[in-house]
Amino acid sequence: MRKRQETRFKRHCRRIFRTNKSNPITSLDDRLVAGKRYHFLFLQSQFVNKPIKHLKYNKKSYLPNPQDYKFRVPFFSFSSSTRGRIICNVVENTSTIDDSATGSSTVTIPYI
Structure with a gap:
């Protein structure tokens, strides 16, 4: 997967x-x-608040894992207290929507 991402990145650079x-x-x-x-990132110091074109997101987790990337993903540019509030709000809002709409107790967490 990493080799394909590097190839894709070089192609976008060209x-x-x-x-x-x-x-x-x-x-x-x-x-x-x-x-x-x-909206193309090619330096570690760059930050664009848009989807990154040269990355392929294949994991189904709702938050990115910082160890997967060599640069800062936009979610990790927030302070730890802000990240905690975002996670709490997403979980609370999603669980109340699911419980009221479907009557089930399953919680699905959307991408942020």
């Missing part, structure tokens, strides 16, 4: 930065502008 064209984007400022335009 497409976004036009490295195989006659006038490639070489300066860091131009690369940052192109990355922002396409």
Whole structure:
């Protein structure tokens, strides 16, 4: 899986930065502008609050695992107290919706 993600990442880099064209984007400022335009992260210090195109999410957990990525996933940029409040709110809201709508006691937690 990791090898496929790296291949996909390199393919997106070639497409976004036009490295195989006659006038490639070489300066860091131009690369940052192109990355922002396409919501593409290529540095560890970047943060875009959009779905990341070059990652394939195949795990069914409702929160990302920080050990799966070499960079900060948007959820982990929050402080630990804020993350706790988000988790509590999601669990509370989901359980009340499921209990009132279906009458069952199963709790499904949506993606955030």
